[in-house]
Amino acid sequence: MINLETPRKFRALVTQAQQVAAQYYRPISRKYDRAEHSYPKELDLLAALLDGMNAGSPESTGARTSKRQHDSGDGVRNGSNMSTCLGIMELCWGDVGLLLAMPRQGLGNAAIAAVANDEQLQRFDGLWAAMAITEPDCGSDSAAIRTTAVRDGDDYVLNGEKIFVTSGERAGAVVVWATLDKSLGRAAIKSFVVEHGTRGMQVTRLEKKLGIKASDTAAIRFTDCRVPAANLLGNADIDVAKGFAGVMETFDNTRPMVAAMAIGLAKASLDRARELLEDHCALDYRKPLLQVSHAEAQLYQLEAEWEAARLLTLKAAWMADNRMPNSKEASMAKAKAGRMATEVALKCVELCGLTGYGEDELLEKWARDAKILDIFEGTQQIQLLIVARRLLGKSSKELK
Amino acid sequence: MLVDLQGRALALLNKVAGAEWPDRLRLRKPLERWLYRGSKASFSVLAQQGGAAKRARPNKPASPRGVFDLTLSDDQQLLCDMLQQVAQDVVRPAAAEANAAQHCAEEVRAALAELGLKHYGVPAAHGGLADEAAALTCALMTEQLAHGDPALALVALQSLSVANVLRRFALPAAQQQWLPALLAESAPQIALALAEPHVLADPHRLQCRAERKGQHYQLSGSKSLLVDGLSADYLLLSAYAEDGPALFLVEASRAGVERCASPAMGLRGAALASVTLRKVRVPHSARITAADFAYQTLLDLAALGGCAVAVGAAQAALDYVVPYVNERQAFGEPISHRQGVAFPIANMAIELEGMRLLLWRACARADQGASFSRESYLARLQAEAKAMTIASDAVQLLGGHGFTQEHPVERWYRDVRGFAVLSQSVVL
Numbered sequence: 004m005i006n007l008e009t010p011r012k013f014r015a016l017v018t019q020a021q022q023v024a025a026q027y028y029r030p031i032s033r034k035y036d037r038a039e040h041s042y043p044k045e046l047d048l049l050a051a052l053l054d055g056m057n058a059g060s061p062e063s064t065g066a067r068t069s070k071r072q073h074d075s076g077d078g079v080r081n082g083s084n085m086s087t088c089l090g091i092m093e094l095c096w097g098d099v100g101l102l103l104a105m106p107r108q109g110l111g112n113a114a115i116a117a118v119a120n121d122e123q124l125q126r127f128d129g130l131w132a133a134m135a136i137t138e139p140d141c142g143s144d145s146a147a148i149r150t151t152a153v154r155d156g157d158d159y160v161l162n163g164e165k166i167f168v169t170s171g172e173r174a175g176a177v178v179v180w181a182t183l184d185k186s187l188g189r190a191a192i193k194s195f196v197v198e199h200g201t202r203g204m205q206v207t208r209l210e211k212k213l214g215i216k217a218s219d220t221a222a223i224r225f226t227d228c229r230v231p232a233a234n235l236l237g238n239a240d241i242d243v244a245k246g247f248a249g250v251m252e253t254f255d256n257t258r259p260m261v262a263a264m265a266i267g268l269a270k271a272s273l274d275r276a277r278e279l280l281e282d283h284c285a286l287d288y289r290k291p292l293l294q295v296s297h298a299e300a301q302l303y304q305l306e307a308e309w310e311a312a313r314l315l316t317l318k319a320a321w322m323a324d325n326r327m328p329n330s331k332e333a334s335m336a337k338a339k340a341g342r343m344a345t346e347v348a349l350k351c352v353e354l355c356g357l358t359g360y361g362e363d364e365l366l367e368k369w370a371r372d373a374k375i376l377d378i379f380e381g382t383q384q385i386q387l388l389i390v391a392r393r394l395l396g397k398s399s400k401e402l403k
Numbered sequence: 404m405l406v407d408l409q410g411r412a413l414a415l416l417n418k419v420a421g422a423e424w425p426d427r428l429r430l431r432k433p434l435e436r437w438l439y440r441g442s443k444a445s446f447s448v449l450a451q452q453g454g455a456a457k458r459a460r461p462n463k464p465a466s467p468r469g470v471f472d473l474t475l476s477d478d479q480q481l482l483c484d485m486l487q488q489v490a491q492d493v494v495r496p497a498a499a500e501a502n503a504a505q506h507c508a509e510e511v512r513a514a515l516a517e518l519g520l521k522h523y524g525v526p527a528a529h530g531g532l533a534d535e536a537a538a539l540t541c542a543l544m545t546e547q548l549a550h551g552d553p554a555l556a557l558v559a560l561q562s563l564s565v566a567n568v569l570r571r572f573a574l575p576a577a578q579q580q581w582l583p584a585l586l587a588e589s590a591p592q593i594a595l596a597l598a599e600p601h602v603l604a605d606p607h608r609l610q611c612r613a614e615r616k617g618q619h620y621q622l623s624g625s626k627s628l629l630v631d632g633l634s635a636d637y638l639l640l641s642a643y644a645e646d647g648p649a650l651f652l653v654e655a656s657r658a659g660v661e662r663c664a665s666p667a668m669g670l671r672g673a674a675l676a677s678v679t680l681r682k683v684r685v686p687h688s689a690r691i692t693a694a695d696f697a698y699q700t701l702l703d704l705a706a707l708g709g710c711a712v713a714v715g716a717a718q719a720a721l722d723y724v725v726p727y728v729n730e731r732q733a734f735g736e737p738i739s740h741r742q743g744v745a746f747p748i749a750n751m752a753i754e755l756e757g758m759r760l761l762l763w764r765a766c767a768r769a770d771q772g773a774s775f776s777r778e779s780y781l782a783r784l785q786a787e788a789k790a791m792t793i794a795s796d797a798v799q800l801l802g803g804h805g806f807t808q809e810h811p812v813e814r815w816y817r818d819v820r821g822f823a824v825l826s827q828s829v830v831l
């Protein structure tokens with residue numbers, strides 16, 4: 004039966020996340036926007052609190068819990084993909100950078116949750132893991148990575164350079180993508196859990212960025228870095244037929260999460276702009292668009308864009324929870340939400356004029372933060388490629 | 404009441420059973436399944452029907468309230484399947500001719516009328532099938548028919564819209580009078596006349612006036628976008644009375660009612676007409692709504708009707724363009740191998756799905772009895788903006804061929820513009 008309201012059982016979680024966003028993130032939002040590269044130590048306490056809550060509840064906020072579900076019974080379910088997205092939306096109303104900087108909620112954790120075997124799941128439990136795919140010469144084309152992994156006894160030896168690793172310095176470990184054999188293409192790409200302190204692994208730089216300054220972005224060099232073979236996630240065989248699918252599957256789960264970040268951020272901008280424009284815009288959803296002021300019309304239109312992106316995101320998460328293949332829908336949500344957030348955040352600055360542009364308000368910060376959401380986890384263009392290939396039945400060779 | 408319901412359902416079944424077009428269009432089976440499910444008939448109906456409709460799928464327990472869910476009910480799924488086929492086999496093939504002739508061919512009109520869609524707007528108490536998911540079900544039906552052709556969908560859906568308006572807003576006496584009549588063999592044709600032709604028209608500032616004169620009202624003003632307006636027996640129109648907005652059901656033959664064809668950029672198959680009311684004297688009973696009737700809700704449901712047509716039309720455009728760009732070659736390969744072609748297609752699908760989810764959410768809220776003014780407002784804004792882009796891109800992607808009437812995309816381009824300016828011809 005069609006119903007697109009927030010599931011009743013997640014309402015408590017949403018309220019909880021709202022509290023964290025408003026009471027915990029917002030007050031330190033500007034502080035860490037100014038103090039780039041300094042660790043938001045306030046997050047430690049919060050993370051411990053969340054760990055405690057997660058331990059007691061099957062539905063929780065954060066990437067970590069979007070693992071396989073051991074569900075019971077049939078019928079339509081609303082599970083951890085949806086609850087995670089709902090939680091992220093609220094938290095990112097508070098601050099996207101701070102959410103990305105949260106201990107033990109890294110994208111690497113999502114990867115581990117998605118592809119690790121039971122032994123690894125147990126061994127890496129509680130570990131904070133970042134994700135390192137991108138290299139100086141390859142980003143969107145993740146099949147072209149050059150970092151190598153060579154088997155040597157019980158170890159793999161890694162060589163190469165990774166950039167743009169979110170929480171790459173702060174996390175306890177990094178999930179590194181490397182190729183076992185460059186000549187075999189995608190199928191030979193595997194991911195390895197490399198713990199900080201491993202010899203041959205060195206953080207070489209932290210980026211200075213446009214936004215999300217609370218979240219550190221590291222460059223890491225691997226020089227003859229020895230990793231136990233047991234740290235290879237998933238299957239060690241090179242299955243040319245199956246190819247890339249394994250490592251790429253993670254994205255079907257994480258893309259709706261990034262979309263959810265965009266929804267949260269855009270909501271923050273919209274809410275604040277509406278507050279600032281309160282005396283000038285009625286916003287009663289009655290008058291025809293042509294009858295209201297231009298500012299009011301724009302607020303309406305932004306809200307409609309926001310709502311469409313939000314529902315697309317919830318749909319992708321709902322499909323994942325109900326074990327429907329959702330690769331296309333995940334990319335649709337990410338594409339729409341990414342561009343929506345940038346548009347909404349930038350427009351809200353414009354609508355609020357100098358008030359919006361100045362540092363006394365967070366609007367300008369959100370407009371800077373928003374842009375990354377249309378870039379990482381696959382840029383706008385990459386999402387469109389994925390969607391178009393599915394619609395048109397084209398391979399990546401035909402539609403490049 | 405149960406007996407009555409079955410009686411009506413049987414009458415409907417009987418009518419379809421006797422018609423020959425379902426066989427011609429190979430629609431007999433889906434129709435029977437649909438009628439069986441739709442009528443919620445018991446085994447006795449099945450038996451009397453000669454067991455033609457085999458056991459329908461058991462009803463899935465409705466998902467417990469409060470669960471986010473995008474699965475159609477079995478009823479809705481069957482209806483959609485059936486109407487999808489009607490849209491493909493009856494509506495689409497008739498669209499070009501209806502556009503050229505500026506009206507719907509009699510045979511097609513009869514086939515569409517025989518679907519009995521208006522039953523979904525009439526409550527069980529008056530012999531119909533409207534249930535607690537009425538708005539969403541109507542939206543789904545509208546999507547499917549508009550996929551065939553937006554203009555003919557308006558024709559097919561007008562009686563349903565009228566029934567919806569009567570069921571939701573009319574005074575009990577008016578319901579008593581009109582709802583059973585709507586389902587009768589020779590039902591009167593009633594045209595909705597809500598929209599006004601002025602620039603910057605605002606439904607909250609109707610120019611159409613109803614002046615109280617003793618036991619009568621005197622109506623003055625003008626209305627446009629009347630579907631099949633010239634052949635209508637009655638007009639269901641909105642006007643400002645002494646105590647606020649009100650709806651009137653007026654014989655089209657009354658003195659002072661002047662109608663004229665008013666062909667527009669698109670939706671030509673709907674034979675649009677305008678009407679001018681010059682001091683039209685009607686009895687007090689022509690007013691079918693109370694002083695406090697939920698006018699805003701009517702506007703919201705009308706907006707959603709427009710959205711549903713836009714969603715159907717946009718889906719039609721996307722479905723048409725995908726195979727075309729895969730087949731069309733340029734520079735030695737299918738044009739779909741170029742991002743300049745492929746990305747607009749991805750965006751069509753993304754925006755279309757967003758439009759649809761907004762529409763569904765608003766409808767589901769309406770059916771749940773929750774507020775839905777905000778949701779329908781936003782749904783309409785997205786539909787207005789995105790459907791037009793989709794229709795325009797569809798023409799663009801067919802190049803010069805898209806500009807000719809060899810392909811339906813130019814028609815959809817014209818039709819969809821209509822819903823951006825006025826969406827008051829389908830009421831869910």
Ligand SMILES: Cc1cc2nc3c(=O)[nH]c(=O)nc-3n(C[C@H](O)[C@H](O)[C@H](O)COP(=O)(O)OP(=O)(O)OC[C@H]3O[C@@H](n4cnc5c(N)ncnc54)[C@H](O)[C@@H]3O)c2cc1C
Nearest residue numbers: 134135136137141142143167168169220379380382384403
């Ligand atoms: C703050 C931040 C945090 C990040 N965190 C992580 C992380 O934790 N882990 C990680 O592995 N990576 C991370 N990234 C990297 C991010 O995922 C990449 O930057 C992104 O995937 C794009 O890759 P690129 O920068 O190399 O751009 P490029 O691939 O060089 O792309 C440049 C432009 O070309 C376009 N383009 C590329 N290919 C095509 C094509 N086939 N068709 C059309 N257009 C195309 C792109 O859309 C883009 O607009 C992060 C980046 C930033 C800035």
